[in-house]
Amino acid sequence: MTAVHEELRNVPPVKLVVQNVSKTFATRHGPVHALDDISLSVREGECVCMVGPSGCGKSTLLNIIAGLETPDSGAVLADGKPISAPGRDRMVLFQESALFPWLDVMGNLMFALKLKPNLNKQARREVALYYLGLVGLGKFAHSHIHELSGGMKQRVALARAMAPNPRVLLMDEPFAALDAITREQLYDDIQRIQEERPKTIIFVTHNVREAACLGDRVLLFAPRPGRIEGEFPVPLSRPRDFGSLDVARHASEVMHALKHHLQSEGMEATE
Numbered sequence: 001m002t003a004v005h006e007e008l009r010n011v012p013p014v015k016l017v018v019q020n021v022s023k024t025f026a027t028r029h030g031p032v033h034a035l036d037d038i039s040l041s042v043r044e045g046e047c048v049c050m051v052g053p054s055g056c057g058k059s060t061l062l063n064i065i066a067g068l069e070t071p072d073s074g075a076v077l078a079d080g081k082p083i084s085a086p087g088r089d090r091m092v093l094f095q096e097s098a099l100f101p102w103l104d105v106m107g108n109l110m111f112a113l114k115l116k117p118n119l120n121k122q123a124r125r126e127v128a129l130y131y132l133g134l135v136g137l138g139k140f141a142h143s144h145i146h147e148l149s150g151g152m153k154q155r156v157a158l159a160r161a162m163a164p165n166p167r168v169l170l171m172d173e174p175f176a177a178l179d180a181i182t183r184e185q186l187y188d189d190i191q192r193i194q195e196e197r198p199k200t201i202i203f204v205t206h207n208v209r210e211a212a213c214l215g216d217r218v219l220l221f222a223p224r225p226g227r228i229e230g231e232f233p234v235p236l237s238r239p240r241d242f243g244s245l246d247v248a249r250h251a252s253e254v255m256h257a258l259k260h261h262l263q264s265e266g267m268e269a270t271e
């Protein structure tokens with residue numbers, strides 16, 4: 001472990017508190033009540049997964065926590081301080097990797113590491129290579145983005161989000177477009193990185209098993225108005241194997257509740 005890694009390790013994860021957050025969008029078809037009085041507390045280093053039918057406000061809540069969207073009422077507190085804008089302590093990873101195509105793989109990571117002005121260029125290179133190694137792309141540091149597969153791009157995006165060692169990582173269906181094998185590799189990557197440098201993670205997904213594999217807790221959202229309908233702790237040891245019976249059992253509990261809720265609303269489950 002080098003001094004650089006020590007420096008990056010010394011960043012404690014954040015406690016997030018969502019207090020009575022509501023949000024209504026004005027649309028051509030009238031108001032859409034995306035979030036209704038959401039309250040939630042996420043402890044330092046916890047991974048909370050959010051599942052629920054399309055349109056129930058998961059992305060809206062994530063964007064509010066990221067500071068990309070403002071609530072109509074209520075507040076989000078990070079370590080007790082209200083969030084009002086995006087901040088370097090919170091990294092967001094979306095479904096599309098949003099890498100910079102004019103930079104190579106290393107360039108993308110080095111760009112993100114500019115968030116760490118106390119690291120000199122050599123130290124930033126060292127950190128970038130370390131994270132590329134963690135996601136299995138050490139040999140692709142100088143590849144152009146267009147030369148990578150979709151799965152490889154998403155791994156670069158994960159490394160880029162993790163490299164500055166943010167205190168909070170917000171992920172919105174980051175692996176939805178990937179094949180099953182790549183996804184499973186990424187579950188391992190996330191768990192490994194999380195073990196080394198814990199962060200407070202909020203992870204939105206439609207894949208209930210993914211939620212049970214990664215989450216310390218799974219929150220079930222319901223739409224119209226967007227609200228938290230149920231909460232499922234996943235007290236399994238880590239690292240977890242996506243294919244394990246334990247993960248399947250917890251996933252089926254959540255799926256059961258989701259189906260039950262959808263049936264009572266006259267809707268159908270998507271996954």
Ligand SMILES: Nc1ncnc2c1ncn2[C@@H]1O[C@H](COP(=O)(O)OP(=O)(O)OP(=O)(O)O)[C@@H](O)[C@H]1O
Nearest residue numbers: 025026027032034053054055056057058059060061
């Ligand atoms: N900028 C916006 N303007 C108007 N309506 C919006 C806006 N953003 C979201 N909405 C509406 O708010 C509701 C919640 O949207 P949101 O994207 O948070 O849902 P979601 O749970 O992330 O859905 P999905 O699973 O499909 O991603 C939806 O009805 C959506 O149409």
Ligand SMILES: [Mg+2]
Nearest residue numbers: 058059060172
């Ligand atoms: Mg969404």
